[in-house]
Amino acid sequence: MPKRTSATTTLQPQQQLRKNAANVTLSLPSNSGHQTTPSANERSCVAYECEQHAVANLPFNWQSLKVSLNDRISTLCLNEYMSDVHFIVGSSTTLPPTPIEQLPAHKFVLCVGSCVFEAMFNRPLSLNNEQTASNNDKIEVPDIEPIAFKNLLRFLYSDHVSINDDNVMAILYAAKKYCVLGLERLCVDFLKKNISLENALILLIQARMFDEPQLAAQCLDVIDKNANDALTTSEFYDLDLDTLCAILKRDTLGIREIKLYNSVIQWAKHQCSKNKLESTAENVRNTLGQGLKLIRFPLMSQEEFASGPAQSGILSDKEIIQIFLYYNLPSGYKIDFDDEPRNTGKEYSVNRFCEVENRWSYSGTSDRIRFKVDRRISIAGFGLYGSIREPYEYEVNIQLLHSESGIIIGQNESVFMSDGSTSTFRVLFKEPLEIQPHEYYVASAKLKGPDSFYGINGLRKITHECSADGKVTFHFAYASGENNGSNIDDGQIPEIIFCL
Known part of the structure; x- marks a missing residue:
């Protein structure tokens, strides 16, 4: 009886990789396969296509038909001729089960292409076992699909491989397990070129599992730019806690904090349900673990916090009081939650006035202007005029309201120092506020302060070129009610600062 050994036992691959990698299917473009076009000689090779097995015998002087070394070696791929080892690949016990196939190979070729195969066939497997796999002609590989193992062999024999959205993760797992770096890079490059909103989350999980930081970074960039959509998908609710925390740590997530909070709570409730736990406030908090501290509650408006997180039962009384004190005490009050604004995209601004005049006075009413845009953007803040004389520090309360409903989208009390010039001075919200087209x-x-400059010859329509981000068109209109005299033609609030 020929001896049989298990490659899984011999190699002891990472348990998490073996558990998750084999059956991942990605939603990638249908024409996104990666395959090097073979030459005429390569096409004629017996068993060049790894899906087919060649006969055990080759015709006499078959070598004369193969011009290059690559031609001759690739002819032996999956060929019984001169094979000295067989792999029993696949398993009927996995979910879903994979077909079991016996694949022939040649130890010399495997050892030349992989240090793992070299260790299996020519080096001691452990300090306590001097026997090598060289005496075993059947090796079980239950953790790799046959199609992935065939592609691994094809690469080792010919430097060619057929990668597509259905097999890329299984091939990457095989390449990682047997330390075939060239094949790893081909798989990772394929994934990098095909990241999209639809697959960014599942790819992020795999990139972190396979320790591919560059791929993970690209996935996170896509999630940053599409956070409103990405964080409400079914894939988001299936994230593990470590991957969720990696997302929550981002300073560049393009989403309002209250929306992020709501998505995270739904994630925690989904995890509770999956683990057969009631979605009580205590269980939700325990499920979130360290993730709760990564939610930036200070970036929410006081109204958002009071009507949502403060009443959820998830936060302790001490935490709730601490956050309310943050809202109402002078800036600099320290709390346990991060208050660093998230940068939600590249920043732009539009100025609605053609000229500047003086003087504009203040009597306790707000300057206001109405506007709409033709695409979804986030309002970061406003540019305001300052003192017509010496430098002065103005106190200011800025707000953004939805015109029809009167709902305050966001507000911020702040100060800005003017220098006596006609320049505008930035006053920002705590986080950019998303508005709809x-x-x-x-x-x-x-x-609150002395007379300032003001703008004249206001524009009703401005189309702003945002380089690679396209165009945004603003329409300005009169805001009825008390507005301190500001209107379309002249007044304050010359600049709208926004992000894409």
Whole structure:
């Protein structure tokens, strides 16, 4: 009886990789296969295509038909001729089960291409076992699909491989297990070229599992730019906690904190359900673990926090009081939650005035202007005029309201130092505020300070070129009610600062 050994036992691959990698299917473009076109000689090779097995005998002087060394070696791929080892690949006990196939190979070729195969066939397997796999002609590989193992062999014999969206993760797992670096790079490059919103989350999980930091970084960039959509998908709710925390740590997530909070709570409830736990406040908090501290509650408006997280039962009384104190005490009050604003995209600004005049006075009412845009953007803040004389520090309360409903989307009390010039001075919200296309919003600023400059010859429509991000068109309109005299033609709030 020929001896049989298990490659899984011999190699002791990472348990998590073996558990998750074999059956991952990605949603990638249908024409995204990676295959090097073979030459005429390669096409004529017996068993060049790894899906087919060759006969055990080759015709006499078959070598004369193969011009190059690559031609001759690739002819032996999956060929019984001169084979000295067989792999029993696949398993009927996995979910879903994979077909079991016996694949022939040649130890010399395997050892030349893989240090793992070299160790299996020519080096001691452990300090306590001097026997090598060289005496075994049947090796079990239950953790790799036959199609992936065939592609691994094809690469070792010919430097060619057929990668597509259905097999890339299984091939990458095989390449990692047997330390075939060239094949690893081909798989990772394929994945990098095919990242999309639809597969970014599942690819992020795999990139972290396979220890591919560059691929993980590209996935996170896609998630940053599409956070509103990505963090409400079924794939998001299936993330592990470590991957969730990697996302929550991002300073560049393009999503409002209250929306991020709601998505994270839904993630925790989904995990509770999966683990057959009730979605109580205590269980949700325990499930979130360290992830709770990564939610930036100070970036929410006080109204958002009061009507949502403060009433959820997830936060302790101490944490709730601490956050309310943060809202109402002078800046610099320290709390346990991060208050660093998330950078939600590249920043741009539009100025609606053609000229600047003086003087504009303040009597306790807000300057206001109504506007709408033709695409979804995030409002970061406003540019305001300052003192007409010496430098002065203005106190200001800025707001963004939805015109039809009157709902305050966001607000911030701040100060800005003017220098006596006609320049505009930035006042920002705690986080960029997302607005929808073709709906009117009201920009409001209540200033406390001396007379300032103001703008004249206002524009009703501005189309701003945003380099690679395309165009944004603003339409300005009169805001009825108390507005301190600001209107389309002249007044305060010359600049809208926004992000894409």
